[in-house]
Amino acid sequence: MxxxxxxxxxxxxxxxxEGFRVEGYDVTLAHDGNRxxxxxxxxxxxxxxxDIMLPKRNGYRxxxxxxxAGVGTPILMLTAKQGELDEAxxxxxxxxxxxxKPFAFVVLLARLRxxxxxxxxxxxxxxxxxxxxxxxxxxxxxxFRGNDEIQLTARELDLLSAIVRTSPDPVTKTSLLxxxxxxxxxxxxxxVEVYVGYLRRKIDTPFGRSSLQTVRGVGYRFQPEK
Amino acid sequence: MxxxxxxxxxxxxxxxxEGFRVEGYDVTLAHDGNRxxxxxxxxxxxxxxxDIMLPKRNGYRxxxxxxxAGVGTPILMLTAKQGELDEAxxxxxxxxxxxxKPFAFVVLLARLRxxxxxxxxxxxxxxxxxxxxxxxxxxxxxxFRGNDEIQLTARELDLLSAIVRTSPDPVTKTSLLxxxxxxxxxxxxxxVEVYVGYLRRKIDTPFGRSSLQTVRGVGYRFQPEK
DNA sequence: CCGCTTTTTCAGGAGACTCTCAGTTCGCAC
DNA sequence: GTGCGAACTGAGAGTCTCCTGAAAAAGCGG
Numbered sequence: 324m325x326x327x328x329x330x331x332x333x334x335x336x337x338x339x340x341e342g343f344r345v346e347g348y349d350v351t352l353a354h355d356g357n358r359x360x361x362x363x364x365x366x367x368x369x370x371x372x373x374d375i376m377l378p379k380r381n382g383y384r385x386x387x388x389x390x391x392a393g394v395g396t397p398i399l400m401l402t403a404k405q406g407e408l409d410e411a412x413x414x415x416x417x418x419x420x421x422x423x424k425p426f427a428f429v430v431l432l433a434r435l436r437x438x439x440x441x442x443x444x445x446x447x448x449x450x451x452x453x454x455x456x457x458x459x460x461x462x463x464x465x466x467f468r469g470n471d472e473i474q475l476t477a478r479e480l481d482l483l484s485a486i487v488r489t490s491p492d493p494v495t496k497t498s499l500l501x502x503x504x505x506x507x508x509x510x511x512x513x514x515v516e517v518y519v520g521y522l523r524r525k526i527d528t529p530f531g532r533s534s535l536q537t538v539r540g541v542g543y544r545f546q547p548e549k
Numbered sequence: 550m551x552x553x554x555x556x557x558x559x560x561x562x563x564x565x566x567e568g569f570r571v572e573g574y575d576v577t578l579a580h581d582g583n584r585x586x587x588x589x590x591x592x593x594x595x596x597x598x599x600d601i602m603l604p605k606r607n608g609y610r611x612x613x614x615x616x617x618a619g620v621g622t623p624i625l626m627l628t629a630k631q632g633e634l635d636e637a638x639x640x641x642x643x644x645x646x647x648x649x650k651p652f653a654f655v656v657l658l659a660r661l662r663x664x665x666x667x668x669x670x671x672x673x674x675x676x677x678x679x680x681x682x683x684x685x686x687x688x689x690x691x692x693f694r695g696n697d698e699i700q701l702t703a704r705e706l707d708l709l710s711a712i713v714r715t716s717p718d719p720v721t722k723t724s725l726l727x728x729x730x731x732x733x734x735x736x737x738x739x740x741v742e743v744y745v746g747y748l749r750r751k752i753d754t755p756f757g758r759s760s761l762q763t764v765r766g767v768g769y770r771f772q773p774e775k
Numbered sequence: 776c777c778g779c780t781t782t783t784t785c786a787g788g789a790g791a792c793t794c795t796c797a798g799t800t801c802g803c804a805c
Numbered sequence: 806g807t808g809c810g811a812a813c814t815g816a817g818a819g820t821c822t823c824c825t826g827a828a829a830a831a832g833c834g835g
Contacts, residue, residue, distance in 0.1 A: 420573070433570045463718050464767060476792060477766050511795055516812060518793090523813095539802070539811070702781060737784055742823060744782090749824095765791070765822065782831070791822075800813070805806100 325349040325367070326435070329359035329385065330374040330401065339372075342428050356380025363389050363396065370439050372431070373418075374401045386418050395452055397438045399431075454490050455547030457526065457534070459483060466526070473525050478503070482518050483526070486535065486545050493544035519543055551575040551593070552661070555585035555611065556600040556627065565598075568654050582606025590618050596665050598657070599644070600627045609642050616643035623664040625657075646732050660732060680716050681773030683752065683760070685709065692752070699751050704729070708744050709752070712761065712771050719770035745769055 326343055330336040331354045340350040351368075353359040356377040363371055363385070371389075375382035386398055400418045420438055422431060452459040458467040464480055466473045475483065481503045486494055496515045500508055503515075523535050536544045552569055556562040557580045566576040577594075579585040582603040589597055589611075597615075601608035612624055626647035645668075646660055678685040684693040690706055692699045701709065707729045712720055722741050726734060729741075749761050762770045 429570075434573050436571050463770075464764060478793070510793095513796085513812090514794060517795090517814080520813060537812070704782065739785080739823090740783060743784090743825080746824060763823070777835090778833100779835105780831105780833080782829105784829070785827090787825090789822105789824080791820100793818105793820080795818085796816090798814090800811100802811080803809090805808090 324369050324439075325351065327351050327353065327359070327363055327366075327368045327371045327396075329353045329356070329363075329372065329377065329382070331355060331377055332374075339428065339431070342432070346432060354378075356382070356385045360385050360388055368396050370397045370399065370435055372399050372401065372435065399435055399438055401426075452484060452487055454487055454545060455534070457487065457545075457547065459487060468526055468530055475522075475525065478518060479522055479525070482515070483522055486543050490545040490547065493538040493542050495542040497542075499542060550595050550665075551577065553577050553579065553585070553589055553592070553594045553597045553622075555579045555582070555589075555597065555603065555608070557581060557603055558600075565654065565657070568658070572658060580604075582608070582611045586611050586614055589615055589622065590620055594622050596623045596625065596661055596668070598625050598627065598661065612644050613642040623668045625661055625664055627652075678710060678713055680713055680771060681760070683713065683771075683773065685713060694752055694756055701748075701751065704744060705748055705751070708741070709748055712769050716771040716773065719764040719768050721768040723768075725768060 324347065326348050328336055328340055328343070328350055330339070330352075333354060336352055336354070340352055343350045348369075351362060351366075353362055357379045359371075359373065359377070360380060373382045373385060377385070380388075382400055386400065389396070389398070397419045399420045399422060402423050420434055422434055452461060456469045459480070460466070461480075461484060464475075464477070466475050466480060466483065482499065485499055485502050496512065499515050500512055504510075519535060519537075523533075527533055527535055534546050536546055538544050550573065552574050554562055554566055554569075554576055556565070556578075559580060562578055562580070566578055569576045574595075577588060577592075579588050583605045585597075585599065585603070586606060599608045599611060603611070606614075608626055612626065615622070615624070623645045624643065626644045628647060628649050646664055648657060648660060678687060682695045685706070686692070687706075687710060690703075692701050692706060692709065708725065711725055711728050722738060725741050726738055730736075745761060745763075749759075753759055753761055760772050762772050764770050
């Protein structure tokens with residue numbers, strides 16, 4: 324369980340980090356927005372705690388930029404005082420929850436746990452997955468290429484999510500079978516190929532793309548841009 | 550999100566409270582009926598969880614007194630054992646839902662969430678709900694498509710409101726059943742489909758629309774514009 | 776109690792979705 | 806180029822979900 328904490332008030336940040344560590348989490352600290360963005364986009368965290376007031380790049384922007392980059396990690400925003408944070412704006416930028424300073428540590432902890440829990444529950448890793456112009460709205464079970472909505476069946480959506488989630492890293496057919504069809508599936512493993520075929524006909528062919536690529540002998544990869 | 554929990558079994562109450570807190574709710578505890586009534590009548594809560602067996606003033610009376618005092622907060626009653634609670638009596642005193650001990654925490658949580666959701670829907674619905682050219686005037690229980698008034702039965706209106714409320718997000722059949730037919734409904738879940746059929750014939754077919762969409766395997770969604 | 780409206784149940788059928796299968800194509804090594 | 810395994814694809818069967826019409830049941834007003 325690894326948490327990224329982005330806050331420029333060093334002593335406060337240290338003490339929060341210490342609290343999380345006592346609770347058994349690993350914590351990485353960043354003290355400005357740029358560093359926070361770098362870390363968040365190049366590593367995998369269970370959750371990100373993000374202050375709004377940050378040097379170099381503020382919390383809103385970090386959050387918006389991360390979402391634009393396809394990072395779906397749950398984000399909890401911290402704001403300095405009641406009312407400063409416009410809820411609509413926070414939601415727009417893609418935050419999952421927020422908390423007004425000053426707050427009790429236990430409250431932060433509780434919120435964060437709830438967040439992580441929810442995100443695990445949607446085992447797809449959150450509600451929204453974006454790579455290039457492909458958007459998967461997992462919560463509403465919808466999928467878009469740019470502005471065009473693409474009708475996917477349940478299986479197709481699950482499979483696409485599983486492939487896109489690790490993009491641009493490839494996923495083995497075995498693990499797709501396991502994740503999408505379940506550990507007890509005993510049918511023809513050829514289903515994966517069949518469904519990749521269906522997906523290509525829906526998300527690639529009509530748009531003249533070839534983002535669902537075969538990695539021969541391994542599995543498949545989603546390559547956002549050509 | 551603030552919840553009042555009134556229960557005299559201290560250790561049980563503490564652990565339930567902790568559970569709610571982890572889920573992101575604030576919780577206030579009261580261990581007898583008088584204290585519960587005081588808090589509930591002088592503060593604003595999202596919901597109240599009320600044990601029947603309480604020192605000083607039992608749950609029925611607390612509930613009845615609160616309603617008499619004009620407190621409309623949703624109340625979920627807890628009863629010690631199956632059958633002890635007379636459903637009619639509980640409804641008479643003004644409870645919105647009830648649960649028999651022992652119960653799984655997740656069940657309590659689910660019921661409570663539904664309660665809060667319904668109550669929010671109701672208070673929002675005091676005004677009117679508009680999506681595209683569809684208008685639901687919940688206060689007067691009327692419904693319009695553009696300038697044409699549509700005659701809906703009580704069930705139809707409730708169901709339509711429940712689907713439109715979250716538009717364009719889909720709603721599961723389960724939660725529709727729960728919110729519109731009540732948590733204790735045990736009939737044929739097919740009734741949802743039947744009513745969606747009725748609604749389509751009234752609000753879509755005559756206007757050449759298809760705004761009530763099926764999300765296969767999930768439920769339904771209201772899509773205002775085509 | 777009667778007739779009308781609303782709500783609910785039920786069962787058949789249409790269509791969507793999933794998966795299998797077999798034939799074909801593709802990519803790579805030799 | 807040839808051979809082989811891997812991957813692709815079209816067809817179709819089986820299953821499941823959802824829709825619908827009809828009728829029974831429950832309310833309701835007179």
